[in-house]
Amino acid sequence: MSESPSAVPGTQRPGGRTAKVRRAVLDATQETLAAGGFPALNMDQVAAAAGVGKTTVYRRWGSPVGLVADLLRDMAEQSLPAADTGTLAGDLRANAALVRETLTDPRMGAVFRAVIAAAAFDEECARALGGFYRTRLAEWAVVAERAAARGELPAGTDPLELLRAVSAPLYYRAVVSQEEPTPADAERAAAAALAAARAGAYAP
């Protein structure tokens, strides 16, 4: 039995040297992905940009895919906690606004497009991306659970399905149909998901 809180590279001793190295390497990874996408992700250049020895980067992360997988774990750990505005409509609007802001942010939008693209070519990236959304959707599922407890949703409504429905139209525009999602699109995504949920579309 180990007292180490996690087997994830660099998460031991928060605030210590290991954590600082991980932060520097993941920041450099994110910067490189935002600027040039996954094809530009080179271990030696990430090590140089992070001011960390190449051997350390190869030993801890192994490959560009290892960097992306750990970046996605870090993004999941750092993702904002779910809103709690007092109504389901308010919480879903807050979620939609956050998703839209992330996807249209010049840096974070490019990072998401890059990791989604990398997942198309690489199984390990695809698994890491799936893990990111499992964490993020579970984090926000609480808004649907609270609404169900307040009687705002039909019995048996699937919280994850409701949250997927809020994000999906915004990702569809940003990543698939190549139409930049507007604030009105975010409002509509939240309102449509709520209307569908109230009609029982996410209940058995």
Added chain:
Amino acid sequence: MSESPSAVPGTQRPGGRTAKVRRAVLDATQETLAAGGFPALNMDQVAAAAGVGKTTVYRRWGSPVGLVADLLRDMAEQSLPAADTGTLAGDLRANAALVRETLTDPRMGAVFRAVIAAAAFDEECARALGGFYRTRLAEWAVVAERAAARGELPAGTDPLELLRAVSAPLYYRAVVSQEEPTPADAERAAAAALAAARAGAYAP
């Protein structure tokens, strides 16, 4: 004024040599994308696989991005016409089933993932992908227009927004959250979009 029906490479003289060359080159492009993604798309190998001279391929398509852009035009031209089942619910279910079948088809799913990934790295691919979805959404918008004429939808419902809402959760699973969309997911996508539309979520 020219009698040629289109300025798109290889579409003149349907059934003629030009059309046959285009068909062979686009089939080879699709095969390569399905097998290895955009990074594997090499002009010389596509020419060899298509049994067409390299000079012809370079002259007509210019670059791998040119091949992807023309493939997307071809896929838009060949996409199935909208269903006409007599009810909006039936038409949306048919659309959702078609989207799901395409995204989970081993060959076509891989082609879509590859072009979506390529759009993350390349502006011209992104424009061509946007054009594909404009064509496809407009083709299917007619199901919402017919439903509005039958009085099945609130006045002013945006047909394109309704059709985007049917596709979005299936693309979100297949491309973003890495969860293979099931037939039940397709049914739910159609039912949720219909419920939201009836509640007025896609009307002003």
